[in-house]
Amino acid sequence: MTAAPPPFPPPALFALREVLDPAGPGPDALWLKGSAAEMGAEMGAELGGGTGAKTAAKTGGGPRFPLDLAPGARLSTDTWFNAFPLAWWRAHARPDPLVFAWEGEGAMTVALFHAPASGGPPVLMARIETEGAGALPLPEPEPAAPGRLWAEIEARGPARLIAARWATPVPPAPNGRLTVGLCAFGRETALTALARGLLEAAKTTPALARVIVVNQGDPFDDPQLNRLLEAPLFRVVAQPNLGGAGGFARGLAEALAAEPGPGHHLMMDDDIELDPRMIPRLAATLARLAGPTAIGGAMLDARAPGRMHEAGAVIGRYGVVRAVGHDADLSAPPAELLSGAAPVDFNGWWFFAVPRDTARAAGPPAPVFLRGDDTDYARRLAAAGAPTATPPGLGVWHEPFYAKATSWQHYYDLRNRLAWCAAHAGPEGLPGALDLLERIWSPALSGDHACAAWRMAALRDFLDGPAILSRPADAVHAGVLALAAGLSPEAAPPPDGLPRLAPGRPETHGDHAKGFARAIAGALVGLVRRPASAPFAVIPDREAAPGLVRMRAHVRAGREDAWFRLHRPRPGLALAQAARALALVLRYALRGRAAARGWGPGLDAARAPDAWAARFAAPRSHDECPDECPDA
Known part of the structure; x- marks a missing residue:
């Protein structure tokens, strides 16, 4: 029968970060690397029976501590979850000395390595041949350009790794x-x-x-x-x-x-x-x-x-x-x-x-x-x-x-971004008028009329000042949803037989002025000649620029085909939205700086504790958005 293992970590050490086995989600390589991680539970027989000699497998097949190592098996903690981020630690944590500690059985070789944050070959920092539990301090001086640390463990015979941690002899400070x-x-x-x-x-x-x-x-x-x-x-x-x-x-x-x-x-x-x-x-x-x-x-x-x-x-x-x-x-x-x-x-x-x-x-x-x-x-x-x-x-x-296909979030994205620019950088921190015109014209002239409507509302509400923050949030959101009535694209099944336009096509990222000119020309033609109702292609969502769409029906695909939406550009509406956007952006150019000055004090007043208390105590209602309430 195997003797009871010694206490771990040793009483004189305090854990900073435990080495985690692949019990969590994600591929095993996020947690452990090496032949031990690949061999998994089959190594349990090497130490001869007993439930402690078996490596439990998680859903997905990863090995679990205690991890039994066959002779010659190697294990590395140089992974995202288990490497020790020395650069981050020295920038944000107390400069306590570091120790790698482990609990195990059998003969093992433990080595500590360092590599700089800029890349480069690993440097051996310390190495020890050991039996069972042990601790290996990081030698002084520490690397001048800290990057990351990791441990590599090799079994010199049948061995078992029960636990491992990065630790320090300095006790933690009271932290509440x-x-x-x-x-x-x-x-x-x-x-x-x-x-x-x-x-x-x-x-x-x-x-x-x-x-x-x-x-x-x-x-x-x-x-x-x-x-x-x-x-x-x-x-x-x-x-x-x-x-x-x-x-x-x-x-x-x-x-x-x-x-x-x-x-x-x-x-x-x-x-x-x-x-x-x-x-x-x-x-x-x-x-x-x-x-x-x-x-x-x-x-x-x-x-x-x-x-x-x-x-x-x-x-x-x-x-x-x-x-x-x-x-x-x-x-x-x-x-x-x-x-x-x-x-x-x-x-x-x-x-x-x-x-x-x-x-x-x-x-x-x-x-x-x-x-x-x-x-x-x-x-x-x-x-x-x-x-x-x-x-x-x-x-x-x-x-x-x-x-998820972005929809009403366009409103909050733009309104709040303008508010933050005004509050943190002042009027000089606002984006230019032409930038905002492009943000509205681009969806209007490429058939995303709901997006154009949401962005125009966002700009209008920014110009009207922070009083909107005193209105009931669910009422404001109901109004945002109502803007898209009859304008939102249709959800589409995976398209079959349509050509797919590859990301990064030259016409996608060309001259914006030429793209808008093509789209406006297409809209004018559409006023006298009804555009084809069948989609002409599948376009990656980020590539659906006016110069590429040219007022033609199309299917937009989310990244990795996460979703599909059918867009049917409406030439008359596109021109009307473009004209309204032009007038709104002209107002922004004339009054944007004055509006910006009110958002800093307005946000401060709106986030006051008593203002929040009143919102928390308001009656609950979901009637304003029965079909599409936002994620909390």
């Missing part, structure tokens, strides 16, 4: 308790799985104090979900549908009232796929921060679980967002993404932890329903002393943005 706010709207199946995961995470995360579920939809029907939410960990509050901004603002307000001391509040979407081990990993990271910091988790693509969708983002000119790591293959991610060297300005609220003390100083988010509330709040948190950072190895899976 962790609260969670979930914004829910009708997705009960996903919310049930998430609630179960949080209950599991609470078993290994003593700091997790309370989960506040803000329900902005109908009362929950699922008996299993209701049973889970009866646990003391959860508190459910119901309120009108105030969009994502209102749901997360309510969760934050409840957390600040319940937890007056320091700590962090984690915002999470209700439809993410959460590996429960991300919660204790987050808590361990929060306990080591060098100063107030908002910590984000990356969004991995739920449709392609081995692909990064966004690991934080940078806010550029005019509020344009550039995602970090977008589309990276996480089975072989770039060195910079593994090390966390790229700075970020904000992180989406699918997984975003804010210091509660800083949140008190910054005040609540703005009541903009959705779109851009996260970018604005990250800027205000940074101004209050807590910048955003997104560490590698912390993330959740979420349906990617390309999976």
